[in-house]
Amino acid sequence: MESEEPTGPAPTPERKRSWLRPAILAVAVAALFVFGIPIIEYELNTVSTDDAYVNSYVTFVAPRVADQVAQVLVDDNNRVKKGDLLVQLDPEPYQVQVAIKEASVATAQANLVAAEATVRSLIGQTRGARFALQNAIEGVDNQVAVIGQRAAKLEQSKANLVLAQAEYNRSAKLVLEKAVSSQDLDEKKAALEEAKAEVDQSLEDVHEARVSLGLPADPPAGGNFTDVPDDIDQNFSSVRQALAELLKDAAQLGIYPSSYDLTPKEVIEDFYRRDPKGDIDRIYAKIMQNAPSLKQAQTALAQAQSDLAQAKLNLSYCQVVSEIDGVVTRRNVNPGDNVQVGQSLMAVRSLRDIWIDANFKETQLRDLRIGQRVKLETDIYGEHHIFEGRISGFTNGTGSTLALLPAQNATGNFVKVVQRLPVRIDVVDYDPDKLPLFVGLSVTPTVDLKSQPTGPNAGKYLQSEIQLDVSSSAPPHPAPATATP
Numbered sequence: 001m002e003s004e005e006p007t008g009p010a011p012t013p014e015r016k017r018s019w020l021r022p023a024i025l026a027v028a029v030a031a032l033f034v035f036g037i038p039i040i041e042y043e044l045n046t047v048s049t050d051d052a053y054v055n056s057y058v059t060f061v062a063p064r065v066a067d068q069v070a071q072v073l074v075d076d077n078n079r080v081k082k083g084d085l086l087v088q089l090d091p092e093p094y095q096v097q098v099a100i101k102e103a104s105v106a107t108a109q110a111n112l113v114a115a116e117a118t119v120r121s122l123i124g125q126t127r128g129a130r131f132a133l134q135n136a137i138e139g140v141d142n143q144v145a146v147i148g149q150r151a152a153k154l155e156q157s158k159a160n161l162v163l164a165q166a167e168y169n170r171s172a173k174l175v176l177e178k179a180v181s182s183q184d185l186d187e188k189k190a191a192l193e194e195a196k197a198e199v200d201q202s203l204e205d206v207h208e209a210r211v212s213l214g215l216p217a218d219p220p221a222g223g224n225f226t227d228v229p230d231d232i233d234q235n236f237s238s239v240r241q242a243l244a245e246l247l248k249d250a251a252q253l254g255i256y257p258s259s260y261d262l263t264p265k266e267v268i269e270d271f272y273r274r275d276p277k278g279d280i281d282r283i284y285a286k287i288m289q290n291a292p293s294l295k296q297a298q299t300a301l302a303q304a305q306s307d308l309a310q311a312k313l314n315l316s317y318c319q320v321v322s323e324i325d326g327v328v329t330r331r332n333v334n335p336g337d338n339v340q341v342g343q344s345l346m347a348v349r350s351l352r353d354i355w356i357d358a359n360f361k362e363t364q365l366r367d368l369r370i371g372q373r374v375k376l377e378t379d380i381y382g383e384h385h386i387f388e389g390r391i392s393g394f395t396n397g398t399g400s401t402l403a404l405l406p407a408q409n410a411t412g413n414f415v416k417v418v419q420r421l422p423v424r425i426d427v428v429d430y431d432p433d434k435l436p437l438f439v440g441l442s443v444t445p446t447v448d449l450k451s452q453p454t455g456p457n458a459g460k461y462l463q464s465e466i467q468l469d470v471s472s473s474a475p476p477h478p479a480p481a482t483a484t485p
Contacts, residue, residue: 052358087320101308108301115297129246140233154202164195359420371453
């Protein structure tokens with residue numbers, strides 16, 4: 001049986017391509033919407049650069065004392081923690097210095113005890129001198145009282161002489177009248193002579209008392225034997241001598257009168273005014289604290305203790321330790337080396353305190369702000385791990401201006417070159433124990449411009465001013481003087 005032949009015409013290649021082209025165009029449009037628009041949107045809302053690298057702090061290890069190296073405990077690439085021993089210096093010379101300073105402290109302490117005993121002795125002498133001065137004043141006052149007493153006795157003797165003279169004269173008349181015997185007259189005459197002798201004796205006693213006070217034996221014409229200067233108890237030689245002894249003893253305690261023209265009483269009153277209530281115990285306690293010899297001994301002890309502390313500190317410096325957590329690099333010290341203060345022994349690079357220095361073009365900085373989110377892609381890990389970062393600050397100057405020899409564009413041959421500004425990016429939630437970032441590694445940071453800035457100084461170009469503690473800093477420099485016409 002024969003097969004039937006097709007009645008219609010066969011399809012041509014042109015007809016096949018007519019429906020294939022719209023299909024491809026539809027797929028391309030769909031792919032553009034699915035993949036192209038997100039890519040375009042990503043490119044419009046991100047800023048990236050390949051001129052970025054990892055940076056971190058580096059601490060140079062140097063000895064603080066000159067000594068010989070006894071042992072080196074680390075090598076390059078060793079990881080260390082803060083406080084780990086890196087280099088051991090020979091401690092013996094500094095142990096000897098500590099022993100010497102300890103002996104000096106013991107000597108200074110003994111000298112302080114001796115100085116305290118000396119000051120207490122001087123205080124005792126000063127108190128004795130003060131009592132001696134008061135006793136001298138009282139002695140002069142007693143002498144003045146003796147003058148008064150003897151002057152009164154002289155007047156009494158004169159009265160007795162007048163009475164004896166009258167009785168003698170009366171007896172002499174009665175003898176002529178035979179009313180009394182010659183024996184009675186002789187008795188009256190003896191009494192008269194005795195009264196005269198008593199007057200002479202009383203006068204001599206008065207003269208002696210006045211002369212003992214440096215006064216003339218007889219008062220001036222019209223004066224009395226009891227007439228003495230009112231300030232004799234302040235100017236008498238024994239009083240002045242006692243005052244001089246008191247001032248000499250007090251001077252050794254650092255006590256000086258407000259004026260050397262003061263009288264002894266004023267000196268004593270001035271001494272009591274050293275305390276608001278005149279408490280003598282508190283006065284001497286304060287004098288004890290401020291005595292020059294005691295202060296000198298205390299200062300010597302403090303100096304010896306400071307020298308001992310410095311010697312112990314130098315001994316502790318024989319152990320050179322790491323100041324940060326990190327990795328040892330550039331070791332250039334070996335046992336037996338004689339090192340000097342400040343000599344570089346090695347360096348320790350921080351593993352934790354790292355950041356990214358990204359050099360963005362100046363045309364990319366328009367929308368960058370502190371606190372924006374950054375994705376960090378490293379060549380060492382590729383796309384397998386993306387680190388999270390945050391912009392923390394902008395360097396106040398481009399790389400060309402911060403170079404050792406900045407470019408000078410003051411000539412007429414200036415060609416504008418797009419500048420780059422270093423931007424610091426902090427790595428967020430960075431754990432060096434899992435995926436460490438090594439200093440100098442290349443990084444490709446991508447800043448998300450749509451992300452909301454977060455953290456300190458978010459949304460700013462400049463960081464806030466740091467509040468520094470200036471309580472122990474040096475005083476500010478004085479303002480420069482301005483010229484006057």
